[in-house]
Amino acid sequence: MMSLKISKPIVSVAWLQEHLDHKNLIILDCTIPKVTEKSNAVNSDEKLQIKGAIFFDIKNTFSDVNGKFPNTILSPKEFEYKAQELGINNNSLIVCYDDLGVYSSPRVWWMFQLMGFTNVAVLDGGLPKWIEHKYPIEKQQNNSRSKGNFKTNYQSGKIKFTNDILSAINNKTILIADARSKGRFNSTESEPRSDVKGGHIPNSVSLPFSEIIENGTFKSEEALKVIFNEINPKKKPFIFSCGTGITASVLALGAEISGSKNYAVYDGSWTEWGSTENLPIEI
Known part of the structure; x- marks a missing residue:
């Protein structure tokens, strides 16, 4: 075999x-x-x-x-x-x-x-x-x-850390997409962990992972292409973030299905960013 x-x-x-x-x-x-x-x-x-x-x-x-x-x-x-x-x-x-x-x-x-x-x-x-x-x-x-x-x-290019995010914030050639709910992104709903601040990484966009899933399965390849193109029309490299690195990986897989190969996952994600002192936060 x-x-x-x-x-x-x-x-x-x-x-x-x-x-x-x-x-x-x-x-x-x-x-x-x-x-x-x-x-x-x-x-x-x-x-x-x-x-x-x-x-x-x-x-x-x-x-x-x-x-x-x-x-x-x-x-x-x-x-x-x-x-x-x-x-x-x-x-x-x-x-x-x-x-x-x-x-x-x-x-x-x-x-x-x-x-x-x-x-x-x-x-x-x-x-x-x-x-x-x-x-x-x-x-x-x-x-x-x-x-x-x-x-x-x-493959070190597939993972990012806080310092990478800090440099990406000011680098308009990279797009950070956040897989958390819009409520958590906008700090209108509280974080599951009490020691983590609300809000999001400056210059990041909201793409809740639930928006690329339908009835427990991924949306079609065509639908995913539309979703990822709409938030990233210039096809910049993606960095995906979420709460603890789990649902950022859902976005990574969605991007892969849609044909995008240029992405990485922020391993510490919002739990790290929102609980670390002196990091910039937008609400």
Whole structure:
């Protein structure tokens, strides 16, 4: 069986069902509880997963747990080691999904892109769409695999830090797009974290991630082209920001689907910007 290559950054549930038995396929359950929905967290004993999936723990394994801000990316070496521990190989075909349709899985897709691995896609519609089609599921279990030979090839251009943002603010050749709600962007609704100020990065534009999703799946490629062209008619390089780097990755994936390749994610996002002293804020 030849190694399967993914040509698009998202795959349908029908495509995944068709390739479910491919020996190089690794399905990653990338679910995290939404920061605003702690009370609705699913009980682990009731949690379901796609048959054969492996849990990819964004919060506790694939983020720097000692980092000052949530979801801080790991070093390439640590990422490589932990991906190998999950059984990921250089010739793996990775499909990421989450329980909410499209929420945290694009973050994992982006992490692999950052680490130089491109044979990875997001399952459009995630677990809800999979269940809707009555495709095979199982109770959450540890589908462990033998150690993989995954190697990173770090792509530093895909990630930005606070200093990059500071220089981008005055650089009219870059566009910062914020995936948070318009209310949080304009400081008319409060931040989920009490120590984070309201408002947005100066010269950034609001593009709530919910505007590129419809019924739990991405809008069409044509619709996404229109949305991204409207906010960025001059096709400047994008930097995507959000609360903690999760939904900025939804915008990154949307941009990729629309044909835009020139983008990066601000890893600390608004949690870092809004809680750091002496950074400029617009309301």
